[in-house]
Amino acid sequence: MSILAKNGIQVDDTEASVILEFLYIIAKNYNKHKANQNAPNLKENSNLEKTA
Template identity: 60%
Template sequence: MNYTDKKISDKRAIAILAKNGIQVDDEEAVIILEFLYLVSKNLSKNKEEKNVGILKEKSNFRKSS
């Protein structure tokens, strides 16, 4: 996976994890970041789908004449 808009570098991820007592190397940090970006991407899709559902419900709402 290649995310062009990554906001966290691999080195930064290693530092953040180390502060919390988790020791990882560069390869493991890349895997963790890819997983988190994938989860974030899917969460965004779910929120968009939910919003579309709400809009559809409202658009079919009984209109007064």
């Protein structure tokens, strides 16, 4: 709440809780997205080593 207040955004406890839950969901999904982006590259590299 203090960070938002420094930027001129006034929220109460309930609104701050909703914002934190939203940010938590975004952070969880971001990590999953990054892992999925790296997976095809790892699979391609391992298949290349087997055929060589």
